[in-house]
Amino acid sequence: MTMMRRMMxxxxxxxxxxxxxxxxxxxxxxxxxxxxxxxxxxxxxSGADILGRYFAHALEVxxxxxxxxxxxxxxxxxxxxxAVAEAKPDGYTILFVANSNMAxxxxxxxxxxxxxxxxxxxxxxxxxITFVMVVGPNSPMNTLQDMTNHLKAKxxxxxxxxxxxxxxxxxxxxxxxGVDVKPVAYKSAGDTLRDLSDGTLDFVIMxxxxxxxxxxxxxxxxxxxxxxxxxxxxxxxPTIEQAGLANYDFAPWWGAYLPKGTPQPIVDKLQGLLLxxxxxxxxxxxxxxxxxxxxxxxxxMADARLKAELPxxxxxxxxxxxxxx
Amino acid sequence: xxxxxxxxxxxxxxxxxxxxNLLWCFIGVLVGNMIGVLPGLGVLSAVSILxxxxxxxxxxxxxxxxxxxxxxxxxxxxxxxxxxxxxxxPPHAVTCLDGFPLTKQGKGGVALGITxxxxxxxxxxxxMQMIVLAPYIARIAYSFGAAEITTLMLFGLLAGSxxxxxxxxxxxxxxxxxxxxxxxxxxxxxxxxxxxxxFGLLDLDDGIELVALSLGLFGIAEFLRSxxxxxxxxxxxxxxxxxxxxxxxxxMKLAAMPILRGTLIGSLCSLVPGTGPTIASFVAYAAEKKVxxxxxxxxxxxxxxxxxxxxxxxxxxxxxFIPTMSLGIPGDAAMAxxxxxxxxxxxxxxPKLIVEHPDIFWGLIASFWxxxxxxxxxxxxxxxxxxKMLMVPYRFLFPSALFFICIGVFAAKNTLFDVGTTLVFGVxxxxxxxxxxxxxxxxxxxxxxxxxxxxxxxxxxLAHGDIGTFVERxxxxxxxxxxxxxxxxxxxxxxxxxxxxxxxxxPSQALE
Numbered sequence: 001m002t003m004m005r006r007m008m009x010x011x012x013x014x015x016x017x018x019x020x021x022x023x024x025x026x027x028x029x030x031x032x033x034x035x036x037x038x039x040x041x042x043x044x045x046s047g048a049d050i051l052g053r054y055f056a057h058a059l060e061v062x063x064x065x066x067x068x069x070x071x072x073x074x075x076x077x078x079x080x081x082x083a084v085a086e087a088k089p090d091g092y093t094i095l096f097v098a099n100s101n102m103a104x105x106x107x108x109x110x111x112x113x114x115x116x117x118x119x120x121x122x123x124x125x126x127x128x129i130t131f132v133m134v135v136g137p138n139s140p141m142n143t144l145q146d147m148t149n150h151l152k153a154k155x156x157x158x159x160x161x162x163x164x165x166x167x168x169x170x171x172x173x174x175x176x177x178g179v180d181v182k183p184v185a186y187k188s189a190g191d192t193l194r195d196l197s198d199g200t201l202d203f204v205i206m207x208x209x210x211x212x213x214x215x216x217x218x219x220x221x222x223x224x225x226x227x228x229x230x231x232x233x234x235x236x237x238p239t240i241e242q243a244g245l246a247n248y249d250f251a252p253w254w255g256a257y258l259p260k261g262t263p264q265p266i267v268d269k270l271q272g273l274l275l276x277x278x279x280x281x282x283x284x285x286x287x288x289x290x291x292x293x294x295x296x297x298x299x300x301m302a303d304a305r306l307k308a309e310l311p312x313x314x315x316x317x318x319x320x321x322x323x324x325x
Numbered sequence: 326x327x328x329x330x331x332x333x334x335x336x337x338x339x340x341x342x343x344x345x346n347l348l349w350c351f352i353g354v355l356v357g358n359m360i361g362v363l364p365g366l367g368v369l370s371a372v373s374i375l376x377x378x379x380x381x382x383x384x385x386x387x388x389x390x391x392x393x394x395x396x397x398x399x400x401x402x403x404x405x406x407x408x409x410x411x412x413x414x415p416p417h418a419v420t421c422l423d424g425f426p427l428t429k430q431g432k433g434g435v436a437l438g439i440t441x442x443x444x445x446x447x448x449x450x451x452x453m454q455m456i457v458l459a460p461y462i463a464r465i466a467y468s469f470g471a472a473e474i475t476t477l478m479l480f481g482l483l484a485g486s487x488x489x490x491x492x493x494x495x496x497x498x499x500x501x502x503x504x505x506x507x508x509x510x511x512x513x514x515x516x517x518x519x520x521x522x523x524f525g526l527l528d529l530d531d532g533i534e535l536v537a538l539s540l541g542l543f544g545i546a547e548f549l550r551s552x553x554x555x556x557x558x559x560x561x562x563x564x565x566x567x568x569x570x571x572x573x574x575x576x577m578k579l580a581a582m583p584i585l586r587g588t589l590i591g592s593l594c595s596l597v598p599g600t601g602p603t604i605a606s607f608v609a610y611a612a613e614k615k616v617x618x619x620x621x622x623x624x625x626x627x628x629x630x631x632x633x634x635x636x637x638x639x640x641x642x643x644x645x646f647i648p649t650m651s652l653g654i655p656g657d658a659a660m661a662x663x664x665x666x667x668x669x670x671x672x673x674x675x676p677k678l679i680v681e682h683p684d685i686f687w688g689l690i691a692s693f694w695x696x697x698x699x700x701x702x703x704x705x706x707x708x709x710x711x712x713k714m715l716m717v718p719y720r721f722l723f724p725s726a727l728f729f730i731c732i733g734v735f736a737a738k739n740t741l742f743d744v745g746t747t748l749v750f751g752v753x754x755x756x757x758x759x760x761x762x763x764x765x766x767x768x769x770x771x772x773x774x775x776x777x778x779x780x781x782x783x784x785x786x787l788a789h790g791d792i793g794t795f796v797e798r799x800x801x802x803x804x805x806x807x808x809x810x811x812x813x814x815x816x817x818x819x820x821x822x823x824x825x826x827x828x829x830x831x832p833s834q835a836l837e
Contacts, residue, residue, distance in 0.1 A: 043369070043738075050665040053376060070739050071373070075511070075530035079740070082527065113527070156789050184786045185514045187779065188661075190654035194467050200787050213653050213673035289668055325511075325520055 031266050035066040037093045039084050041077025041101065047209035047290060051127065051254065052096040054286055058277040076164065077101050078112060085114035089259040091266035094123070099253050100165040103309045107317040108164060110324040117307075121262055124274045125255035125297035125305060127287055130208035131169050131226040132237070136196040137218055144224045144243035147203060151179040160184045160192040160204040164322070168313075169205045169226050169250045171320035176245045193219065207252070208291020226250040233288055253295060255302050271299050330456050333679075337687025340385060341695055346688065349386035353393020354696045358703060360394070361401020364413045364540055364726065364733045368398045368659050376666060384670035385684055389692045391666055392646070395659050396448065396693070399602070399642050400700045403440045403635055404711050408433050409726055411544040413733075416602040416638040418539045418768055419610045423623060423630030425547070433715065436631045437708045438572045443584045443636035445701055450588045451595065451643025452693045458596075458647065465596050471784035472794050476804035477597065478777040481604060483811050484611045485769040493815075496766045499757075503770020507778075509533050514782045528742040536737045537746040538771060540730050542764040545751025548723050550758055580632035583613050587633035588640040595644025602641040607769050609637030624763075643693060650678055650686060 038056045042048040053069055060067040072080040081101055087093035102116045133144070141147050151157050159181045161167040167183060174181055181202060186192050189210040195201045197219075205226060212233065214220040224240045225231050228249045240248040256274055258267060277283055278294045287293050297305060317324075340346060360371045372394050379387035398414065405411035407424030420440075427436040458465075469477075482500060509522045510532030523529035572580070587609040594605035613633040614623045623630050646663075648654045653674035655661035667674050672682055679686045714722070734747045754764050788794035795801050 047665065049373065050376070050669065053373070054380075054669075057380060069373070072739050073531065074738065074740075075527045078530070079527055111525075158787065182786065184783055185779075186783070187513070188655075190652075193652075193654060194470055195787065197467065200470075209668070213668065216673050217653065217677055219653070286669065289671055323519075 029265075031091055031269060032063050032065040034092065035068050036063065036091075037068050037070050038096055039070045039072055039080045039093060040096050041072055041074070041080030043071055043073040047207065048096075048098070048254075050209075051287075051290060051292070054283075055096065055126065055256075055274070055277060058280070058283065059273060062273050062276060076105070076108070078105060078109065081105070081116065082112075082114055084257065084259055085119040087259050089261035089263075091258060091262050091270060093259065094270070095120070095257040097255060097257060098129075098165070099125075099251075099255070099306065099309060100163075100168075102255065102257070103306055104164070104168070104313045104317065106310075107314050108322060108324055119260050120257040121260055121267055122299050122302035122306070123256040123258060123267060123270045124278070124299060125253050125295050125302035126274055126278045127254040127292045128227065128295045129252040129254065129292045130231040131166060131205055131250065131252060132208055132211050132215075132231075132234075132291075133173070133203050133205045133223040133226070133240070134196065134211055134215070134220040135203055135223060136199060137221055138197070139199065139221060141203075141223065142221070144238070144240060144245065147223060148177045148179060148244075151177070151181055151202060154202070157181045157202045158184050158200065160186050160195065160201045162186045162189050162192070162206065165252050166205045166207070167322075168316045168320055170203075172226075172248065172250055172316055173205070173240065173245070175319050176248055196220065210291075212289070212291045231291070232293060233291075253305075254292075255297075255306075267299060333683060333687040334456065334691060336683060337689070337691035338694075340684050340688035341389065341691035345383075346386050346389055346692065347695070349382075349390040350393050350692045350696050351699055353390035354397035354400075354700050355703070357394035357397020357399075358401045358700060361398035361413060362404050363401075364405060364411050364544060364730045368395050368414075369662065371398075372659065372662050376662065379666055380669065384667070384672055385688050387666055387670065388663065388685055388689055389696075391663050392689060392692070393696050395663070396639070396642050396696065397700055399639055400441070400444060400704055402638075403444075403631075404437065405726075406543075407436045407440065407631065408711060408715055409544070409722075410547040411726060411730070412539050415535055415539050415768075415772070416606045416642075417635075418543060418603075419606050419634045419765060420631055421543050422610065422765055423625075423627050426624065426626035427628070427631065428715070430626050432626070434708055434712045435572045435576055436628065437711065438705075439576060439580045439628055439632050440635045441701055441704055441708075442572075442577075443580070443587065443632045444639040445697060446584050447588045447591055447636035447639035447641075448643050448693070448697045451592055451640040452690060452697075454592050454595075454640075454644055455647050455650075455690060455693075468800060469597050470798075471780040471787060472798050472801045473804070474597070474600075475777060475780040475784050476795055476801045476808070477600070478773045478780065480804050480808050480811070481608060482770065482773050482777065483808055484615070485607055485766060485773070492761075495762050499762055499764070499766040500770040503767035503772075504774035504777075505770075506533055506538070506767070507771045507774030514779065526742075528740060532775070533746060533771070534734070534737055534743045535772065537734050537743045538750050539768055540734060541747040541750025542754035542757075542768060544726070544730055545747060546754030546758055546764065548727065549751060549755040551719060551723065576628050579628050583629040583633035584636040586612060586616070587636035590633075591637035591640035591642075592644050594637070595641040595647065601645060602638045603772055605641035606634035606638045607765075607772070609633040646689070646693075650674060650689070653678075 038052060040049055040052040049071060056067040056069050072083055077097065081095065081097060084093055084095035105112060106116060135141050141150060159170050161170055161183055170183065184201065189206045192201060192204045196204060203223065208231065211220060215222050222234060222237045224238050224243045226240055228239065228251060230237065230239055275296060275298060278296050284294055341350065356371060357368065360368065372391055379391065402414040402417040403420050405413045406417040406420040408428050410421045410425040412418035412421055424436050427433060485500065509529055511530050512519045512521055520530055590609045590612060591605040594600045594608065610630060610633060613629050614620050617623065617629065645660055649660040649664055653664065655664045664674055672685060730747065731744050734743045735741065737743060757764060784794055785792065795805060
């Protein structure tokens with residue numbers, strides 16, 4: 001890959017040299033003058049991929065250069081993070097990534113070949129994902145208080161999860177509510193529906209992308225969202241904090257990062273473009289359909305947000321009893 | 326109920342036959358068909374590349390096109406399996422077993438013809454099933470929990486270890502090897518995601534890539550075997566006359582029942598969550614070998630061994646749309662992508678889709694018919710051209726195939742690591758071929774193993790550690806009973822009959 005990229009860079013340099021006699025200083029002014037690669041650590045077709053592709057497509061329109069999405073799934077997105085950490089810091093390789101990777105991975109894995117704080121520069125944080133606690137449609141539980149009381153009375157209760165972010169959100173709830181529930185791993189949110197509907201699982205915390213449709217169709221019942229604010233599309237669903245658990249705030253969010261050492265003008269230019277996309281009405285509309293909303297955080301704010309979250313992730317991973325691998 | 330379905334279908338044809346929708350449906354099946362012929366280059370990457378294109382389109386043509394790519398690719402998938410022993414897509418790996426021997430006998434065109442017939446029949450049945458069963462599907466899908474899927478996988482493994490020709494013992498050994506390979510990667514059930522057999526390599530955290538494994542074991546291994554026999558290969562493979570291309574009456578008669586059985590198996594598999602077309606085609610092949618009066622012909626070029634799995638794949642692919650469209654639960658990654666496309670257009674897949682968006686649901690079903698007929702029209706004249714491809718000297722054909730394999734494997738996850746994996750398994754597969762070990766049961770173990778483990782452990786957690794759950798649940802108990810019956814039958818046959826000499830007199834029996 002790097003070979004190909006180097007060859008391509010070489011070709012373009014030769015072309016530029018022959019045709020334009022370009023001076024080095026104009027490289028930043030003319031950015032971008034060739035295709036940009038957006039690296040996503042999820043397989044094509046996943047919810048994260050659809051989100052990433054929306055932004056890649058919008059960026060392509062504004063930047064007037066092709067934006068190629070590179071899906072590099074695997075190892076909880078760490079393969080994608082590694083690829084961008086090792087990429088040339090020229091603004092042509094962008095990482096679209098969730099905070100679970102940038103903030104959480106340092107506590108979930110040992111011996112990672114990169115440091116998410118030292119090896120990256122944030123461009124912006126552009127979307128917050130809504131995670132929601134759901135139960136089956138016929139469950140007698142309607143509020144978070146019902147759930148907590150039920151779990152305190154019941155022995156051997158179970159919750160399902162499909163990724164570590166959701167697992168941590170559930171463990172956070174257990175910790176603050178003082179209940180004991182055993183985790184059950186699932187490959188996809190769809191698989192949990194069956195076990196929720198007959199009460200085998202007491203609850204699942206899942207991302208809004210999948211849940212939105214099922215809740216609207218009455219196949220799932222929403223109890224509360226994990227974020228600080230209510231989700232605009234579900235005005236009647238409280239946050240876990242509003243439902244009685246003080247200080248509960250768990251917000252997965254998406255950001256764009258560049259390798260450390262990218263020239264500041266290029267970071268600024270990409271930041272401007274991404275925030276411009278984030279401010280468009282159609283972006284907000286699109287994000288609502290996948291259970292998310294725009295966050296408008298620039299490079300500095302994204303950096304501050306990430307650093308502020310580190311202690312919380314460390315505490316949560318320890319409390320959940322997850323051994324770093 | 327049926328009346329509303331017929332009315333709906335007529336409405337759907339009205340939608341699907343609108344020029345704009347017809348055009349996008351055609352583009353979808355054409356792109357799909359071409360992708361299907363290229364090894365490894367998957368439906369997923371094709372659809373995800375085209376997905377942003379659909380952002381600006383109306384939802385109906387967008388969905389018709391994406392669906393067209395998905396089922397169109399299955400038509401192309403069998404071509405390289407039969408002609409070159411290259412399973413371009415995992416569901417067609419099992420087609421290699423008899424398809425390639427048929428090609429060596431100069432009957433590659435016949436095999437392709439039978440494939441298209443099986444495909445049309447299987448797909449047609451799958452579509453009918455979707456029309457009739459969609460309203461009832463929720464109950465069937467919901468009756469399969471972790472315990473039921475566990476015992477179903479166990480049954481599949483037992484039935485599948487007999488896929489191999491020759492020694493059953495070697496078949497079992499290869500299945501177990503496949504199970505072991507399936508263990509590689511993060512153990513998601515442990516909560517901490519403990520990495521198993523990854524040797525500290527991040528690239529192995531998600532396990533071995535299925536596309537890399539199947540292309541290596543079948544395609545590369547066959548390539549390595551052929552390079553040592555170039556003269557023999559050249560005359561044997563390319564000696565095809567035009568009149569050999571059409572299936573004879575006898576062939577059709579042989580293939581009729583296998584197509585029917587394969588179709589039924591495929592449609593059943595599509596109803597069980599988590600069993601896609603790959604499992605369907607393997608099961609269909611195993612079943613066909615079991616019911617055959619002449620099982621020794623399998624692996625030597627039995628037309629039934631091509632007809633059944635192909636019909637099964639196609640009926641399962643069409644059936645796969647049912648849970649996606651009627652429950653909003655995608656059966657596999659490609660269906661998840663279709664679901665994503667619907668969500669982007671503000672359409673919520675789920676039980677109310679048929680009522681709320683009849684244009685999409687019935688338009689899609691009508692377009693299945695139209696698309697499948699387009700595919701047959703496209704593919705029948707092409708058979709002659711595909712078979713002619715074999716006349717390209719092997720010193721050009723195989724390097725080009727190798728080139729496409731590498732591109733396809735690379736495209737699956739955008740990583741060179743998988744290209745290396747393919748080459749390693751190519752060498753492994755070649756050594757196994759020399760030792761007369763069959764790769765098919767290994768692939769089956771690799772596909773079923775992780776699902777077996779995943780569901781077994783989940784079933785036990787859900788039952789709070791009580792292993793009795795597998796017997797107490799009726800569907801699960803039935804599958805366990807079938808496992809026992811299958812084992813008993815094997816022993817019965819072994820003890821009752823004296824051992825038959827191997828059909829081709831190979832020393833494989835002597836090795837036991």
